[in-house]
Amino acid sequence: MALCLEARQLGCERDDRWLFEGLDIDVKGGDIWRVDGPNGSGKTTLLKILAGQLADYSGTLRWQGNPLHRARAHFAANLLYLGHAPGVSAGLTPLENLAWYQALHGERGSEAQREAALSTMGLEGLEDVPAGRLSAGQQRRVALARLSLTPRALWILDEPFTAIDHAGVAALETQIAAHAQAGGAVVMTTHHTLNIAHPLCHIALG
Incomplete structure (x- = not known):
């Protein structure tokens, strides 16, 4: 089966306020998804939910047609998640x-x-x-x-361009496009104006 992460009616509530609700998303091989929205709109929260890092949400997630909680090992083996912090030991x-x-x-x-x-x-x-x-x-x-x-089929990246220089930005854009062209998928947040020769899908929050 082709790579697919499916979200249906996805929502998340914080402090009696819905960050987002009713999201339907199909992440397939060859996709590059950009999550847009103002600060506080839930972009990082959405990425953590899609990466299986947060369980506090409404709606359903399926991986390769199976409920995510039943396919967690296979999902983890195909996922590379990079959060907002670099996660590097000093x-x-x-x-x-x-x-x-x-x-x-x-x-x-x-x-x-x-x-x-x-x-x-x-x-x-x-x-x-x-x-x-x-x-x-x-x-x-x-x-x-x-x-x-x-090598991982699905990349979920939170602000991957933060603090890197122009050469690093160009190299990363090339790498992201090549990954999608090879059949992988990318979901990311970024404030950077992307220069990628590949169609983009968008999720707008807030």
Whole structure:
């Protein structure tokens, strides 16, 4: 079956206020979805729900035709979720951060693969520098190196362009477009004006 994450009548209430409700979404292979809306409209909350990080919502989620709670292991094996924070340990080097991430997910990989992933994000020469000494943009790129290190069909990305420079932005846009063109899917929030030669789908909140 083709890649598909299906949401029906999705809603989330916070402090007696609906952030959003009645959302119907079909994320399929080849899709790039952009979630738009003002601050506080629920963009991050929606991404966390779609990534299976939050259970406090109304409506239903299905993965490959099955209720998400019954297909969680298969869903997790196909998902790469990057939150708003880079999720990088300051005391570890970029190479060690990637090795830790792979070990956490039961994956094996070589140092050469991790070096290549960091090189893709323009981090040559910084592989062994403690991440706490890197700039915010460099730390973000360490996290983004996971995109090429660990193949996943579905990328859910919260503000992936935050703090990275023009060259990093262009490289990431190319990577996102290539992922979709290869049959993967991307759901993301961003304040960045995208320059991607690929059709975009939109979810407007607020």
